[in-house]
Structure formats: structure tokens, C-alpha cells
Amino acid sequence: MPEQMMTARALKAAVSHGNGLLEKLLDALQADVTERLLSQATLHDVDVGETLIERSVRSESVGYVLDGTLAMVQVLEDGKKHIVGLLVPTDIFGRLFDGTANYRIEALSAARILCFPRAFFEQVLRDNPEAERLFLVHLLDEVDAAREWLLLMSGRKAVNRLASFLSILLRRSKSKRIGGQAVVHVPLSRKDLAHYLGARPETLSRAFHELEGKGILRIIDPGHFEVLDKQALIDASGDDLTLDD
Known part of the structure; x- marks a missing residue:
């Protein structure tokens, strides 16, 4: 260092x-x-x-x-x-x-x-x-942040945990913008993120595409995601979206 x-x-x-x-x-x-x-x-x-x-x-x-x-x-x-x-x-x-x-x-x-x-x-x-x-x-x-992290990990479905994780990053990080929309940077490989969110990599990949299919985000590349609907992302951290593991 x-x-x-x-x-x-x-x-x-x-x-x-x-x-x-x-x-x-x-x-x-x-x-x-x-x-x-x-x-x-x-x-x-x-x-x-x-x-x-x-x-x-x-x-x-x-x-x-x-x-x-x-x-x-x-x-x-x-x-x-x-x-x-x-x-x-x-x-x-x-x-x-x-x-x-x-x-x-x-x-x-x-x-x-x-x-x-x-x-x-x-x-x-x-x-x-x-x-x-x-x-x-x-x-x-x-x-409060520790309690928030526990809430993130309590999500029943991988898509719930992913939406919570992205919501936390969106709120706490300095996000870039594309055409007025915030872009979240995820500083983890897909494999590591799946491990930390308690999901299989293929399940996590489907969760990203589920959020994209709902018009909540756009996948720019494996580490960057444009948030199209912030409120829908927050809602997705509950049981509004379902995705079978």
C-alpha cells in the first residue's frame, strides 16, 4: 500500500x-x-x-x-x-x-x-x-448499516437479495449517470457476488436478467448496471418479484 x-x-x-x-x-x-x-x-x-x-x-x-x-x-x-x-x-x-x-x-x-x-x-x-x-x-x-445488511441477506429469493444489494450500492456509492439514469458499479466478479449473496452463479445471472426483463435495470457489462426504475428496484427487494432457484 x-x-x-x-x-x-x-x-x-x-x-x-x-x-x-x-x-x-x-x-x-x-x-x-x-x-x-x-x-x-x-x-x-x-x-x-x-x-x-x-x-x-x-x-x-x-x-x-x-x-x-x-x-x-x-x-x-x-x-x-x-x-x-x-x-x-x-x-x-x-x-x-x-x-x-x-x-x-x-x-x-x-x-x-x-x-x-x-x-x-x-x-x-x-x-x-x-x-x-x-x-x-x-x-x-x-x-443501522449492519441491520440493513442482515435485511439484505434475509431475502427469500436470489432476485430479492440482488435487488437489495444493488439498492444499497446505489444509495451509498457515487454513481455515474447515462442520460440522467444512475449507473451502479458492482466491484465483485459474478462468481464472488453469487457466493456472497448465497446463490449459484447461474441463478444470479437469471436474477440480473429478470430485473432487466422487468425494465428495472439495463446490463451494460458484467460490472455496470443502469438503473431505469429506482423505486421498482427497491420494491424488488421484497416479494414483488419471484424467481425459482
Whole structure:
């Protein structure tokens, strides 16, 4: 994971592209504290499949996703991996204040990460109550995201789980547009996505074509999908569409 140094001004410009937690934290801090925090930051380019934090290891840094998609992964005793959440631009990761990581963080796509020393970041939060409050709100958002992921995996049919997955990506990712329609990028191979959604690859392929046949999305290529009807995609995460496995 190559490390790059940037000026505080350049780093602040890099994080000011959305309504993310780090941007809110920086706005809540005094100017001199912001400068000191950013002076400790380093920029990293991450390759596909690279592990950023290992499970049960105490991370010495806090990461902020600038670009790309990361996965929170649980590895079972038999070696099988299960994604328990996604990290997209403006998300922060790295356990603060206590304990080790409960899951592995690995890159699903090439990514760019901003990293801060954990101890210094913790001290900034302790010294600035408003910033600490924002971070606690962020933790509550993480709990909501975990519940959302459980809901995704509870879908009875593969098409329900796929529609939920695409809806989450559409809402949480920076989507490109074609003629006014949002385009979702899925940073997983069809085989890996089928595994993570608990379906066979051929069943998942039929689910994509079912959604396309209903006029909900258009398959551009194996990793990009134009969403033609956002509400119908959300509805498809329930039992409105059926597809026999």
C-alpha cells in the first residue's frame, strides 16, 4: 500500500467532495486543530484484494475512503469468507478507543485511502466534544448499516437479495449517470457476488436478467448496471418479484 504525503490544504480539498463524516469533523474543529490533524494524514493507493486491517489485530491507524469500495469480511474456521458490510467513499474505518478489529477490511476494487494515526485521532476526539458527538452518531449509523445488511441477506429469493444489494450500492456509492439514469458499479466478479449473496452463479445471472426483463435495470457489462426504475428496484427487494432457484 504505497504511501503519499500531501499538504494539509490538498488533503482538505480531497475530503471535501461529499457530506461525509470526516468533512463534518473538520468543520467542527478549530482551524489550528484541523491543520494539525491533516498534517498527520497520509494518502494510500490500495490494490484489489489487499488487506488493510486483519481481524483480531489492533489497528494503529484510522482510514477514510476517498475512492473505491472496501469490504468488511468475516473468515470462518473452514476458510469461507462472508461480507458483513461495505465501505464506500466518505466512510471511516478502524476501531477506536478500545479493542481489536472484529473483521478483516479488504479492497473489493482499487481504492484510495486517507489514513490518520489512531492515537492522535482519538486525542482530537477527546479534546473536542462536538467532534466526538459526530463520531458517536457515526457509530449509530454503522449499527443501522449492519441491520440493513442482515435485511439484505434475509431475502427469500436470489432476485430479492440482488435487488437489495444493488439498492444499497446505489444509495451509498457515487454513481455515474447515462442520460440522467444512475449507473451502479458492482466491484465483485459474478462468481464472488453469487457466493456472497448465497446463490449459484447461474441463478444470479437469471436474477440480473429478470430485473432487466422487468425494465428495472439495463446490463451494460458484467460490472455496470443502469438503473431505469429506482423505486421498482427497491420494491424488488421484497416479494414483488419471484424467481425459482
